[in-house]
Amino acid sequence: MGVPRIPLSAPVLAGREREYLVRCIDDGWVASGGPFVGEFERGFAEAIGAPTAVSTSSGTAALHVALLAMGIGPGDEVIVPALTFVATANPVRVAGATPVLADVDPVTYTLTADAVEPLIGPRTRAIVPVHLFGHPADMTPLLALAERHGLVVIEDATEALGSYYRGTPCGMLGDVGCFSFNGNKVITAGAGGMLVARDPERLEHMRFLTLQARDPGHREYLHSEVGFNYALSNLHAALGLAQLERLGELVAGRRAVAARYAAAFADLEGARFCTEADWAETNFWLQSILVPEDVREPLMDHLEAHGVQARPFFHPLHRLAPYRDAAPAPLPVTEGLHARGVCIPSSADLAAADQEKIVALIAERLAFAG
Numbered sequence: 001m002g003v004p005r006i007p008l009s010a011p012v013l014a015g016r017e018r019e020y021l022v023r024c025i026d027d028g029w030v031a032s033g034g035p036f037v038g039e040f041e042r043g044f045a046e047a048i049g050a051p052t053a054v055s056t057s058s059g060t061a062a063l064h065v066a067l068l069a070m071g072i073g074p075g076d077e078v079i080v081p082a083l084t085f086v087a088t089a090n091p092v093r094v095a096g097a098t099p100v101l102a103d104v105d106p107v108t109y110t111l112t113a114d115a116v117e118p119l120i121g122p123r124t125r126a127i128v129p130v131h132l133f134g135h136p137a138d139m140t141p142l143l144a145l146a147e148r149h150g151l152v153v154i155e156d157a158t159e160a161l162g163s164y165y166r167g168t169p170c171g172m173l174g175d176v177g178c179f180s181f182n183g184n185k186v187i188t189a190g191a192g193g194m195l196v197a198r199d200p201e202r203l204e205h206m207r208f209l210t211l212q213a214r215d216p217g218h219r220e221y222l223h224s225e226v227g228f229n230y231a232l233s234n235l236h237a238a239l240g241l242a243q244l245e246r247l248g249e250l251v252a253g254r255r256a257v258a259a260r261y262a263a264a265f266a267d268l269e270g271a272r273f274c275t276e277a278d279w280a281e282t283n284f285w286l287q288s289i290l291v292p293e294d295v296r297e298p299l300m301d302h303l304e305a306h307g308v309q310a311r312p313f314f315h316p317l318h319r320l321a322p323y324r325d326a327a328p329a330p331l332p333v334t335e336g337l338h339a340r341g342v343c344i345p346s347s348a349d350l351a352a353a354d355q356e357k358i359v360a361l362i363a364e365r366l367a368f369a370g
C-alpha cells in the first residue's frame with residue numbers, strides 16, 4: 001500500500017518553511033533553545049491572545065506536564081471524554097492519576113457538563129475537555145461545574161488551534177491549554193506542542209519541567225525535581241513558525257472544504273456531515289460524516305480502494321485494553337458515534353476536483369433524497 005492519493009489531512013508547506021530550516025543549518029542551531037523557539041512561542045501566544053506560551057516536543061508531552069504542574073498525581077481522578085485520541089488519557093495514567101471516562105454530545109462529539117457531573121466524586125481533581133476534530137466543547141457549563149467543585153480544567157486543544165468558543169480561542173478557556181503540531185494537525189512543526197496557562201507561574205513551572213527541571217543560574221547541574229526532555233528543537237520551531245505565519249489561510253482552507261462538503265451532502269439520505277454549533281467557530285480540522293452502521297465499513301473500503309484515505313472515529317477508550325475499567329457508566333453516545341462515523345479528507349488544499357470525486361464515491365454508497 002502506497003501513500004493514498006488523497007490523504008486525510010496533509011500538511012501544506014507552501015510558506016517560508018524551507019527558508020527557515022535552511023537558516024537553522026546555516027546558523028548551526030538545530031537543537032532546543034534556539035532563536036526560532038522563542039519566536040515561535042511569541043508568535044503563537046500572539047495568535048491566540050495569550051501573554052506567553054511554552055513549547056514542548058509533542059502535544060502528549062504538553063498534556064503530561066500540564067497535569068503535573070497542576071499538582072495532579074496518584075489518588076486523583078481526572079475526567080476525560082471516552083471519544084478521543086488515546087493521548088488524552090495516557091498522560092493521566094503516566095502522571096499516576098486515574099482517568100474516568102465520560103460520554104460526549106451527539107452533535108459536537110465533545111464532553112458535556114451533564115455527562116461529567118455524575119462522575120464527580122471526592123477524588124476528582126480535573127476535567128480534560130477535548131475539542132474533538134477541532135470543534136469546541138461547550139465550555140461555559142463545564143467551567144461552571146469545575147468552579148462549583150474546585151476542579152482544574154485542562155483543555156486538550158491539540159486539534160483546535162484556530163477554533164473559537166463564543167469568540168475566545170480554544171485553549172484560552174480553562175486553566176491550561178495544550179496544543180499539538182504533529183504531522184496532520186492544522187499546523188505542523190513535524191512534531192511538537194505548546195502550552196498556555198492562566199497562571200504565569202504555573203506556566204513557568206511547566207517550562208521548567210520540559211527542561212529536565214534543571215535549576216537555572218548554576219554552573220552545576222542541579223535538579224530540584226524530576227523533569228523531562230520535552231523541549232522543542234530549533235528545527236521544529238522553524239517549521240512551526242513558518243506554518244503559524246499562514247494559520248489564517250490554513251484554517252480558511254479547511255473551512256472552505258467543509259462548506260463544499262456541507263452543500264454536497266445536504267440532500268444525502270441517511271448521512272450527516274459534521275456541523276458547527278451556533279456558539280462555535282471551528283477550524284474543521286478533521287471532517288466527518290455519520291452513516292448507517294452497516295455502511296461504515298463498506299464505505300471506508302470503497303474510498304480506500306479508490307485512493308481516498310478514510311478512517312473511523314477514535315476507538316472508544318473504554319474498549320481499549322488499558323482503559324477497560326475506566327468507565328463507571330455506559331457510554332451510548334460515544335459508542336453510537338464510533339459505530340457510524342467516518343473521517344474524510346480535510347486538508348486545507350484539497351482540490352475541488354478531488355473533493356468532487358470523494359463526494360461521488362460516498363454518494364455511490366448512500367442514496368440522495370429525490
Ligand SMILES: *Cc1c(COP(=O)(O)O)cnc(C)c1O
Pocket residue numbers: 058059060061084085087088130156158159179180181182191192193
Ligand atoms: C494529536 C493529539 C494529541 C497528541 O498530540 P501529539 O503531538 O501527537 O503528541 C492529544 N490529544 C488529541 C485529541 C490529539 O488529536
